[in-house]
Amino acid sequence: MKKLILAATLLSALAGVAHAESENTKCDVPKDKWMSEDAMKAKAKELGLDVRKIKVENGCYEVYAIDAKGKKVEQIFNPETGAQVGAEGNN
Helix, strand or coil: CHHHHHHHHHHHHHHHHHHHHHCCCCCCCCCCCCCCCCHHHHHHCCCEEEEEEEECCCEEEEEEECCCCCEEEEEEECCCCCCEEEEECCC
């Protein structure tokens, strides 16, 4: 029973760290330098993602997608370069 509680506590702590990391990710890029959402979608597709939704959070593109393994992912991209700058816990 102690092992189960310890494992649950550890998983909860790790999930909190992953979420906190994404909240601290900010992309300070002027809006006029952003790539379009269509260009971001194409870039994500090049990375093997099947994009379901794109939104803006903390000045970054947040891409909700299915990866090559069929797993739901949420990845954060710089809106100017399209470089991945973070990820949130997988659903």
